[in-house]
Amino acid sequence: MVLAQLGGSISRALAQMSNATVIDEKVLGECLNEISRALLQSDVQFKMVRDMQTNIRKIVNLETLAAGTNKRRIIQQAVFTELCNMLDPGKPAFTPKKGKPSVVMFVGLQGSGKTTTCTKYAYYHQRKGFKPSLVCADTFRAGAFDQLKQNATKAKIPFYGSYMESDPVKIAVEGLERFRKENSDLIIIDTSGRHKQEAALFEEMRQVAEATKPDLVIFVMDGSIGQAAFDQAQAFKQSASVGAVIVTKLDGHAKGGGALSAVAATKSPVIFIGTGEHIDEFEIFDVKPFVSRLLGMGDLSGLMDKIQDVMPADQQPELLAKLAEGTFTLRLLYEQFQNLLKMGPIGQVFSMLPGFSSELMPKGHEKEGQAKIKRYMTIMDSMTAAELDSTNPKLMTESRIIRIARGSGRQIRDVMDMLEEYKRLAKMWSKMKGLKMPKNGKMSDLSQNLNIQQMTKALPPQVLKQMGGMGGLQALMKQMGGKDMSKMLGGMGLGGD
Numbered sequence: 259m260v261l262a263q264l265g266g267s268i269s270r271a272l273a274q275m276s277n278a279t280v281i282d283e284k285v286l287g288e289c290l291n292e293i294s295r296a297l298l299q300s301d302v303q304f305k306m307v308r309d310m311q312t313n314i315r316k317i318v319n320l321e322t323l324a325a326g327t328n329k330r331r332i333i334q335q336a337v338f339t340e341l342c343n344m345l346d347p348g349k350p351a352f353t354p355k356k357g358k359p360s361v362v363m364f365v366g367l368q369g370s371g372k373t374t375t376c377t378k379y380a381y382y383h384q385r386k387g388f389k390p391s392l393v394c395a396d397t398f399r400a401g402a403f404d405q406l407k408q409n410a411t412k413a414k415i416p417f418y419g420s421y422m423e424s425d426p427v428k429i430a431v432e433g434l435e436r437f438r439k440e441n442s443d444l445i446i447i448d449t450s451g452r453h454k455q456e457a458a459l460f461e462e463m464r465q466v467a468e469a470t471k472p473d474l475v476i477f478v479m480d481g482s483i484g485q486a487a488f489d490q491a492q493a494f495k496q497s498a499s500v501g502a503v504i505v506t507k508l509d510g511h512a513k514g515g516g517a518l519s520a521v522a523a524t525k526s527p528v529i530f531i532g533t534g535e536h537i538d539e540f541e542i543f544d545v546k547p548f549v550s551r552l553l554g555m556g557d558l559s560g561l562m563d564k565i566q567d568v569m570p571a572d573q574q575p576e577l578l579a580k581l582a583e584g585t586f587t588l589r590l591l592y593e594q595f596q597n598l599l600k601m602g603p604i605g606q607v608f609s610m611l612p613g614f615s616s617e618l619m620p621k622g623h624e625k626e627g628q629a630k631i632k633r634y635m636t637i638m639d640s641m642t643a644a645e646l647d648s649t650n651p652k653l654m655t656e657s658r659i660i661r662i663a664r665g666s667g668r669q670i671r672d673v674m675d676m677l678e679e680y681k682r683l684a685k686m687w688s689k690m691k692g693l694k695m696p697k698n699g700k701m702s703d704l705s706q707n708l709n710i711q712q713m714t715k716a717l718p719p720q721v722l723k724q725m726g727g728m729g730g731l732q733a734l735m736k737q738m739g740g741k742d743m744s745k746m747l748g749g750m751g752l753g754g755d
């Protein structure tokens with residue numbers, strides 16, 4: 259069972275239980291069995307599933323719960339906590355600091371996605387302002403250096419390797435010296451993999467580690483290997499001082515449960531997950547938000563951080579002023595699309611919204627969504643400034659539409675489609691009109707001025723329903739704290755169909 263389905267099954271089991279008029283032992287038992295079945299099908303170890311059931315039973319003692327307590331919420335919370343405990347080894351991994359030289363070594367079996375992940379890791383840190391560099395100490399696989407070179411060049415990350423040298427230790431040390439001189443603050447060493455765990459692989463790993471003294475050894479594990487994950491993770495853990503794990507290929511048909519439970523068993527935290535072959539299909543792994551997203555409960559603080567990352571602070575007062583006037587122009591939409599694309603794969607963004615489990619945004623649709631946004635932007639590129647800045651729907655006459663379609667090389671139908679989407683969003687935003695502005699003009703202070711009624715009106719009904727109606731919305735606003743809500747609404751509107 260793939261991870262997104264696992265989340266869906268657990269949420270469904272909880273929802274079914276909520277539908278029961280009385281929650282008694284029988285209903286609770288059925289719900290827990292359903293959840294256990296889903297976990298087992300995802301390759302989570304039997305013992306862990308059994309322990310989880312026992313723990314939940316301990317927390318949720320139906321007889322002693324006072325009348326009037328919300329049993330459903332208590333059970334849901336217990337499931338959430340247990341899933342988190344399963345994935346949290348309780349100690350954080352080493353994290354590199356900007357400007358302070360760190361060495362990180364990657365280990366794993368051949369084909370686990372090690373080389374790809376090294377570049378993703380480097381790229382991730384580069385975007386955060388680090389000066390990463392890559393060393394290819396994989397002399398076992400002939401094409402490894404070429405692959406690293408290609409990836410690194412594309413991402414503009416300095417790399418080091420050799421076609422001639424066959425001693426991985428020598429390459430690792432030379433690469434380290436070179437990049438230390440060049441003031442790289444994150445030197446990443448890719449090591450050889452083998453088809454299976456074998457003594458030679460572990461010996462080589464040990465030697466490279468001894469020569470380079472890494473601050474962190476990351477074990478890269480293929481998320482689709484199911485139950486075999488347990489032994490593999492443990493073998494690596496015992497041979498190298500693995501300090502963190504990255505699980506790859508948690509897209510497509512990955513039996514993520516197996517890898518995740520095995521990882522939990524090795525007591526090293528998962529720090530990132532790979533969700534595709536592309537360099538930005540890489541997500542930071544945080545236990546609570548991950549479980550929350552798995553259960554379709556969203557991860558708003560993650561989403562807010564992502565938005566804050568891409569939206570320059572000086573643009574915020576301007577956007578707010580326009581929103582307060584109730585003017586949502588095509589130009590504004592264009593800018594929002596740009597921000598959305600900067601945030602990374604759309605599916606990642608949507609899975610952070612409460613009510614949208616990743617099951618609702620399957621891989622194919624994600625690409626479709628992204629393509630749709632790019633298509634809309636191409637169409638807008640063929641519009642005049644007056645068209646982009648207008649708020650008059652009548653301006654878009656037939657002749658203008660035909661001209662835009664021709665100019666952008668798209669069908670008239672596509673232009674109409676884009677305009678419909680714009681109208682839908684403009685309508686949603688117009689309901690936010692009259693919003694009281696925060697005095698300092700800062701987005702992050704806007705949420706204090708939003709009221710529930712206004713929000714309820716602005717949200718598409720199906721989104722509101724998914725969020726659990728007014729009550730859900732209220733809880734959500736509390737969760738948001740000082741973070742900003744309006745940008746989130748913009749994002750939501752784009753996916754609200």
Ligand SMILES: Nc1nc2c(ncn2[C@@H]2O[C@H](COP(=O)(O)OP(=O)(O)OP(=O)(O)O)[C@@H](O)[C@H]2O)c(=O)[nH]1
Pocket residue numbers: 366367368369370371372373374375396399402405449450451452506507508509510531532533534535
């Ligand atoms: N779908 C998907 N494919 C991935 C992901 N990460 C890596 N891959 C693919 O997995 C394949 C193997 O990846 P590599 O990076 O070459 O594997 P490796 O572990 O470095 O192999 P060695 O260098 O031989 O040890 C490649 O085709 C990658 O594109 C991921 O998160 N999702």
